[in-house]
Amino acid sequence: MTTGGCAVERSLFGNRDYRRLFGAQVVALFGTGLATVALGLLAYRLAGARAGAVLGTALALKMVVYVVVAPIAGAFADRVPRRLLLAGLDLVRALVVSALPLVTEVWHVYALIVVLQSASAAFTPTFQAVLPDVLPDERDYTRALSASQLASSAETLLSPVLAAAVLSLVSFHWLFTGTAVGFLVSAALVVATRIPPARPVVRARLVDRITAGTRIFLATPRLRGLLAVNLAVAGASAIVMVNTVNYVHDALGRTDTDVAVLLAAHGAGTIVVALALPRVLGRVADRSVVLAGATALCVGAGLAIALSTAGSGAWRWPAALTTWAVLGAGAGLLLTPIGRVLRRSARAADRPAVFAAQFSLSHACWLLTYPIAGWVVTATGFTTGWTALATLAVAGTVAARFLWPRNDSPATARDGEPRSVERADSGQGTR
Known part of the structure; x- marks a missing residue:
């Protein structure tokens, strides 16, 4: 090739x-x-x-x-x-x-x-x-x-x-x-x-098979960091997923077409990053790219809070487009390397369990942030609700920096069990 x-x-x-x-x-x-x-x-x-x-x-x-x-x-x-x-x-x-x-x-x-x-x-x-x-x-x-x-x-x-x-x-x-x-x-x-x-899995007990992916997550330092990143993604991105329509109509007083345009700005940010990432990941470690994405999400959430406290003015529309694009770029920085991290964190037989655990645990984070974006924002306003979501995003980003070792080993598990994943990481001084 x-x-x-x-x-x-x-x-x-x-x-x-x-x-x-x-x-x-x-x-x-x-x-x-x-x-x-x-x-x-x-x-x-x-x-x-x-x-x-x-x-x-x-x-x-x-x-x-x-x-x-x-x-x-x-x-x-x-x-x-x-x-x-x-x-x-x-x-x-x-x-x-x-x-x-x-x-x-x-x-x-x-x-x-x-x-x-x-x-x-x-x-x-x-x-x-x-x-x-x-x-x-x-x-x-x-x-x-x-x-x-x-x-x-x-x-x-x-x-x-x-x-x-x-x-x-x-x-x-x-x-x-x-x-x-x-x-x-x-x-x-x-x-x-x-x-x-x-690949066949050797675990006999059903409960072991069901919980294998989660146990591998909790036993592997880089995956514990990834779990914290999932919280950052859910916290910041819930602003876009849940509140875009109400923000455009109620805060900006704009039309249905502008709702589509603002969502398009978010998608454009993601697409630009996705196009550039394959070359970037050839030179930059997955950890650095993922944490950069989480940081961008925190910045975007902060910009959204600032917008929610601003007065009237035509400048708010381009500022909103920029904010949503930043949130899209942050999400784009995360989603591609996450698959690479999961791939090298388990042997082939355990990949279905690990990918399923990522799917389940990431959506558990969304289950926390969706109600905040929906109910809290409705009851208290954009500023309070978005501050709560931004706090979760920042907490997830900070936790990921501590949980994901800086000198992360590329080694994967040899037998798929949580202790083996832990040994593979700790053997390189990354515990």
């Missing part, structure tokens, strides 16, 4: 199996984006003025399911052929979203959301654990992580536009149809992909 940027990029997408997996990810992402818009409209049809409460409850259910189901799914990742597992989960998701337009009661929505997100909680970490096996070369894997982040950011920017185009022609029910088609295409691409079988 040549080292020139274009040649490496061609080599990455020249890998047929990765190309199909990437295609499956893209169509599933855009399908999910359409479903997000459609779910909001469905909630309004069913609940009217209470639509916000319905969506808030659905979001909370999603987080709870992610926290609970992901480790259980990781425990059985080696017991089922991964290609069939991923395709089957796509089919489950297609069936659920096909049923959503037929519901007549709010509780029907909640029940289907639990099933849908349970499938997603099993699919996502399994898919993430497959990539290192399909792309064993670290440079290719790094570029794949960057490409995944670009796809996710592009979906955030383009799905609302695509949904608006569809809604200009047909009713919102067809958005669910588009989502189902996306999941079916994803399943077909996964079935056509050669996915290496998962």
Whole structure:
């Protein structure tokens, strides 16, 4: 493999199996984006003025399911052929979203959301654990992580536009149809992909299998640091995910179009960083990049607090665009190297458990920050709520600096057990 940027990029997408997996990810992402818009409209049809409460409850259910189901799914990742597992989960998701337009009661929505997100909680970490096996070369894997982040950011920017185009022609029910088609295409691409079988795990007890990823996290210094970083991400990014609409309308007095523009500024910050990261990670340690991202998130949260205390003035709009772009760049700096850190922190057999633990633990942090961004901001205002979120972001960043050893060893676990991971780190003086 040549080292020139274009040649490496061609080599990455020249890998047929990765190309199909990437295609499956893209169509599933855009399908999910359409479903997000459609779910909001469905909630309004069913609940009217209470639509916000319905969506808030659905979001909370999603987080709870992610926290609970992901480790259980990781425990059985080696017991089922991964290609069939991923395709089957796509089919489950297609069936659920096909049923959503037929519901007549709010509780029907909640029940289907639990099933849908349970499938997603099993699919996502399994898919993430497959990539290192399909792309064993670290440079290719790094570029794949960057490409995944670009796809996710592009979906955030383009799905609302695509949904608006569809809604200009047909009713919102067809958005669910588009989502189902996306999941079916994803399943077909996964079935056509050669996915290496998962390495068997020797743990006999079910409880050991379910808790293996979390125990490896708690026993490995760099992963304990990563856990603290997850808190920083959830604290700062909740400002964007939850409060953008109200801030644009209530504080700035601007339009729905400006909501999309502000979210686009956040996505643009992420995309710019994702494009640059593969070259940066070839020269800069993962720890430095991750901590730089966490620091950028803290800066962005601080800028948001400053904006919330400012008076009126036309300057607030460009300042908000800059702040949201900084928050996007901070998130972009974190998301690509996190996959690299997880990959080298466990042997191949334990990757499903470790990726599932990251998925579960990171969403546990979101389960803490979403209510603050929603309920505290609603009750007390932007300044108080954002100060609480920024405090969590700063606490996570500071904790990560102490928990993640500065001279971090690249060694990984040899037998997948927590004590082995700890020995691998401490053997290089990084404990």
